[in-house]
Structure formats: C-alpha cells, structure tokens
Amino acid sequence: MKTIKVGIIGSGGIAGAHAAAYRKLPFVEIVAVADIIPGRAAQFIEKHGLTDTQPFDHPDELLKLELDGVSICTPNASHCRTSVDALRAGKHVLLEKPMSVTLQEGLEMVAAAETSGRMLSIGFQPRYDPNMKLLQRIVQSGRLGDVYYVETGGGRRRGMPGGTFIRKDLAGAGAMADIGCYSLDMALNTMGYPRPVAVSAFTTNHFGRNPLYHQEAHQFEVEDFGAAMVRFENDMVLQFKISWAMHMDSLGATMFLGTDAGLKVLPHGTGPWSGVWDGKIGAMTLFHDEFGGHTATEVPLIGHNLNLFDEKVRDFAEAVRDNRPAPIPGDEIVIQQAIIDGILRSAESKREVSVELPADVKATAANAPQDLAM
Structure with missing residues (x-):
C-alpha cells in the first residue's frame, strides 16, 4: 500500500x-x-x-x-x-x-x-452523513418536482466563540463563516450548487457587543446574526438565517418546497447548541398529496456510527x-463564498446587491439525479 x-x-x-x-x-x-x-x-x-x-x-x-x-x-x-x-x-x-x-x-x-x-x-x-446523501437523492430524484423555494439556517440560543472568531481582520465574518457555511452547503449541495444572481441581507451583533452576553464585547467586530434572501439563475430563492445567540429556541427547520411535494428536515440533537447543520440529520418528512388528500410521510433514516x-x-x-x-472541490464552495460575500455587501449597503461570478465557475452535484421511489 x-x-x-x-x-x-x-x-x-x-x-x-x-x-x-x-x-x-x-x-x-x-x-x-x-x-x-x-x-x-x-x-x-x-x-x-x-x-x-x-x-x-x-x-x-x-x-x-x-x-x-x-x-x-x-x-x-x-x-x-x-x-x-x-x-x-x-x-x-x-x-x-x-x-x-x-x-x-x-x-x-x-x-x-x-x-x-x-x-x-x-x-x-x-456531507459524509448517509442521511445527507439520502436528502440529496430525494431532491435530485425529481420527487419534489421543481424546487422553487428553500429555507435553511440555524442558531444557538447562546454559542458565541471568542478570540480569532470575533476579529474581523482574522475571521472576515462571524456566525455566517463559522456555522452558517454548513447550512449553505447542505442546501446548495442538495440542489447541485445553482448559481446565485442577487442577495438582500441584514446582519447584527446585538449580543456580541453587549458585555452582559459576551466577555470580549469590546473586541467583538463581526455579526452574531444574519438573514438573507438569495436569488438564483433558475428562479429559485433561498431564505437563509443564522445566529450565534438569540432569545429563541430555534430558527426552524430546513425546507425544500417543490411543485409536487415538500421536504422538511430537522437537525440532530437537542439543547441550546443544537439547531446548527454541522452534524447529522434528525428527521425528514415528505409532504405530498395522495388520492386527493394531504399526506405526510416520515422518511426512514439510515442508522450509522460513522465519525x-x-x-x-x-x-x-x-x-x-x-x-x-x-x-x-473548491470550485463548488466558491459559489457559497460568493453568497457570503454578497450578504456582507448587502448588509453594509442596506440594499440588494448583484452576485457576479466568472462564466467558467460552475459546480456539479456530487451525486447525479437518480430515480427514487417513495
């Protein structure tokens, strides 16, 4: 060997x-x-x-x-x-x-x-969670029809790091770069990394700058919360939200809305540090119509002990x-970087901004779409 x-x-x-x-x-x-x-x-x-x-x-x-x-x-x-x-x-x-x-x-x-x-x-x-791969297979199988809206993100009730994570010169961004990138990769990889064209965003650091909530408040330079609406070339939109700290237990499930069905995905785990897509999937539910009635089907998850x-x-x-x-590959993730870059520009300018990528930047999904009976 x-x-x-x-x-x-x-x-x-x-x-x-x-x-x-x-x-x-x-x-x-x-x-x-x-x-x-x-x-x-x-x-x-x-x-x-x-x-x-x-x-x-x-x-x-x-x-x-x-x-x-x-x-x-x-x-x-x-x-x-x-x-x-x-x-x-x-x-x-x-x-x-x-x-x-x-x-x-x-x-x-x-x-x-x-x-x-x-x-x-x-x-x-x-991405190595078998259920993340299952999620991608479901969406790319066409079972949902045309996906027109995706909502993703997550947050910790309290989970703000310190040190290099909160310095703009070292981190560049806060919650978005630290944990938001996981949410974006989950959604974008599932969709085959479509190309973004515009972003409208808002960020704050109310908690990080408050000494009641952070012992390094005087050095806190990045966002602890962000929200954005991202438009893509294929007319799909993505609502993204992320938080290091908030007065709320959850920012909700990840959702894929399609013309034929919808899919709700919950993160694994419970407690104030859960709700972030840096680990496994907790549950998936398919919402669809069968025989003229509204139906919800629990998607059986794949058991595993993988690290x-x-x-x-x-x-x-x-x-x-x-x-x-x-x-x-980096030529996939650079598309995510374009979105984060757009979020920061939009939040600073308080308006929607265009996202421009070179024509030769394109990504292919890790798994090709395939049929999936449900």
Whole structure:
C-alpha cells in the first residue's frame, strides 16, 4: 500500500482532530506541523505523541518538504495565502471551512488549484452523513418536482466563540463563516450548487457587543446574526438565517418546497447548541398529496456510527493516494463564498446587491439525479 506524507499547518483545536483522524489511517504519515507562534508546533507534536514529526515555526519551511498533502487549520484570514502557497508548492490541500474571507480570495484559490494540478478540498464533514446523501437523492430524484423555494439556517440560543472568531481582520465574518457555511452547503449541495444572481441581507451583533452576553464585547467586530434572501439563475430563492445567540429556541427547520411535494428536515440533537447543520440529520418528512388528500410521510433514516470528521479526512487521504479528484472541490464552495460575500455587501449597503461570478465557475452535484421511489 502506498504511503502518503502529510503536514498540518496551524496547531489550534481543530488541528488535533486532523491529527487524530490521520493517525487512524495506516497509509498516512504525519511528517510535519507548522504554526507561526514560536514553539506551538513543537507543543502540539508532544501533546499528540507524534514522535517522528518535525515542528516548524512557519508554513514556508514545511512546504519545502516532500509532502503529498497538507491540512490547513489556520484562522480564516490566512486560508487564501496558505492554500495558494501550498498548491503552488505541489501539495494537495484539505482546508478547514470557511473557504476564504472574500470571493476574490476564493477565485484565486480555485485558479491556483487548476494551474497547479493539485486538489483543493474544503472541510464540510456533514456531507459524509448517509442521511445527507439520502436528502440529496430525494431532491435530485425529481420527487419534489421543481424546487422553487428553500429555507435553511440555524442558531444557538447562546454559542458565541471568542478570540480569532470575533476579529474581523482574522475571521472576515462571524456566525455566517463559522456555522452558517454548513447550512449553505447542505442546501446548495442538495440542489447541485445553482448559481446565485442577487442577495438582500441584514446582519447584527446585538449580543456580541453587549458585555452582559459576551466577555470580549469590546473586541467583538463581526455579526452574531444574519438573514438573507438569495436569488438564483433558475428562479429559485433561498431564505437563509443564522445566529450565534438569540432569545429563541430555534430558527426552524430546513425546507425544500417543490411543485409536487415538500421536504422538511430537522437537525440532530437537542439543547441550546443544537439547531446548527454541522452534524447529522434528525428527521425528514415528505409532504405530498395522495388520492386527493394531504399526506405526510416520515422518511426512514439510515442508522450509522460513522465519525463524520474522520470520514472527511479519510476521503481526502484516499483521494491523494489514489489520484482522485477533490472530494469537496473548491470550485463548488466558491459559489457559497460568493453568497457570503454578497450578504456582507448587502448588509453594509442596506440594499440588494448583484452576485457576479466568472462564466467558467460552475459546480456539479456530487451525486447525479437518480430515480427514487417513495
């Protein structure tokens, strides 16, 4: 079995999950870890028992090594530069979400992947839930007819992070980039990533800027709530809403309204930190008419014990080993980045804004539409 050599750039909390997932794969060797904070990479290596792994205090040194791929686990603001450098150095890239801070950065990253011939895969592990794949099969089977309206998003009653997550220069955006990107990917991937044309949005940070609710209120620079209406080329509209904090238990279900049927999807779990699409599906119900009457059919969910994060890392590593395309390609996720970029512009200008993507940016759904009896 071919052994692939990988590095990890950034040694914060999420990097530990990458290291743990790689170590479960017998064909992967973690060769190096880099972090721009001096000594932090060495501490990470010691903490995780990576006895044969080299520490570096700058990614450039790590990228000089003969590596097959890298996991990039740095703050959002450095995603673009670090990914582009890694791709140009001939490394395949697994990048933690969100893809980038701006649309222009995302386009630069996609171009670097295309030019280098290396893959850029973005870390949306919920796609590996078998029920997420079932959701996509149902919608793309045509069972709903023409889908004309989608509503998605989620929120925590209280769930505001701090540190790099709330600094605009490092994060770019707040709740949208942190947890909203999961909601967008679930809906857009299900629909085959249609191209957006316009966004009208609103954002606030009432809770983050209030010291009653956040101990770093004086440093809070991003949104803790956002809502948007997104229009697409195919005349579909998407209502999106996301919140880190609110005086409410839920922002509701994800819904797909079609001309023949509708589908309601609930997130997995309960409590103040549930209601965000960063994990599994809790329930799905199909609403349709049968024999002249209104009917609701519970969709049987697929039981599994998969660790979705491990599945994400494994799929990337196997794609590197087997010379396969990126599991979650950047040229899909850049469409989501265009929406987030539009939301921020619309909220700032307090009006609807156009979303413009180069003509050659297009995505294909991970699974082709297929018949599905129900």
